[in-house]
Amino acid sequence: MSGKKSSIASAKPGARVAVVIPVYNHAATITDVVHQTKELGYPVFVVDDGSTDDTPQKIKEILGIHVITHKANKGKGAAILSGFAAACRVADWVITIDADGQHYPQDARKLVDSLPDGARTLVVGKRLYAAGEHVPWTSRFGRKFSNFWVWASGGPVLSDSQSGMRIYPLPEAMNLGVKARRFQFEVEILVKAKRKGIPVTEVPVRVNYRPGGARVSHFRPFVDFLRNSFTFSRLIFARIFTRR
Numbered sequence: 001m002s003g004k005k006s007s008i009a010s011a012k013p014g015a016r017v018a019v020v021i022p023v024y025n026h027a028a029t030i031t032d033v034v035h036q037t038k039e040l041g042y043p044v045f046v047v048d049d050g051s052t053d054d055t056p057q058k059i060k061e062i063l064g065i066h067v068i069t070h071k072a073n074k075g076k077g078a079a080i081l082s083g084f085a086a087a088c089r090v091a092d093w094v095i096t097i098d099a100d101g102q103h104y105p106q107d108a109r110k111l112v113d114s115l116p117d118g119a120r121t122l123v124v125g126k127r128l129y130a131a132g133e134h135v136p137w138t139s140r141f142g143r144k145f146s147n148f149w150v151w152a153s154g155g156p157v158l159s160d161s162q163s164g165m166r167i168y169p170l171p172e173a174m175n176l177g178v179k180a181r182r183f184q185f186e187v188e189i190l191v192k193a194k195r196k197g198i199p200v201t202e203v204p205v206r207v208n209y210r211p212g213g214a215r216v217s218h219f220r221p222f223v224d225f226l227r228n229s230f231t232f233s234r235l236i237f238a239r240i241f242t243r244r
Contacts, residue, residue, distance in 0.1 A: 017112055017167075018043040018091035020083030022076050023099035027054035034062050036105040037097055045087050046099075047079040077178065077185020088170045098164035102127075107205040111167040114203045120172055122193050124158060125165030125205035146187055146228065153235035155191035156200040162186065165205055172198060184231040191235050 019042050023030050030046075037044050044065045048056055050073035059067055068082050080096060087094050093115070095108045103125070111123045143162050150161045164186065176192040178185055193200055 015112060015115060016090065016092045017095060018045060018087040018093070019095045019097060019105075019108070020045045020047065020080060020087055021097050021099050022047045022049055022079035022083065023051065023055055023059070024049040024073060024076070024079070025051050025053045025055055026099040026101075027051075027058050029101035030055055030099050031058050031062065033097065033099050033101055033103075033105065034059070034065060037108075038064060040095075040105060040108055042095070043087065043090055045083045047083045049073050049076070049079040075180075075182035075185070077181040077183070080185060081174070081181075084168070084170060084174050088174065092170055093167055094170055094173070095167045096164060102208050103165045104206045104208065108165065108167070110203050110205060111165070114201065115167070119199060120169040121199045121201055122169065122173070122190070123167045124160060124190075124200065124202045125163050126158075126160040126202040127163050127165075127207040128204050129207060129209070149228070149232040150187055150190055153191045153232055154239045155187075155194045155235075158190070158200065158202055160202065161190055163205075169198065172196075179234075180227075180231050182227060184227050187228070188231055188235065 019037050019040065021030075021033065021037065021044065023046060026033075034044060034046060045068060046059055046065055047068045048059060048070065050070045056069070059065075066086060068086055070079065070082065083096075084094055093112070095111060097103050097105055097108065107125065111125060114123055115121060143160055146161045147158055151157050155161075166186075173189065173193070176189060176196060178189045178192055180188045190200055
């Protein structure tokens, strides 16, 4: 890790919070995302998941953050878990924020403020689309597809099970036995949390899908559809035959 250690701040008294930003080839957006995230006042852990563009250099130029590097691309889930492992030394809660610029980092305070006293809750930032906003069809379809199968797999009923802005309780989130290591990590962990009795709630957050912007998505409709289908099939099989 690099960078100096930042002080732990919190919008909720007593909550030790850190932020994890998984990044893979987001050189155009990572600097702005990290600088806006730093304004929250929490320790920031940036996990470079084997980027092959200028992302590593961009990250090195940012002071006051912790950097974790995967030499090869392992997947978003693997990056999040690496961030959890590092952040658990200083925090009991981890906010995740995507590196592609679709989130407004300041909205993370809404997630922190929503935490109920004394409860270990996983909170998902429900993305609200503005009227007439350009939203990729893959995002609209993927959200509905994922919402249904998360529920069918024994997970919570959500309106945005694919949102990357979340707050996770640590160490609980690290010990759920999630097997997926790519995008599917984020849906599997919702199912596993529900099965383990961890409440899962949603809080509205904004989303930036401005056309012509710098946002880059690594979502591949066909490949990720197959991976999602395999993950949900595995979860449903476990629900029916092993009760896990």
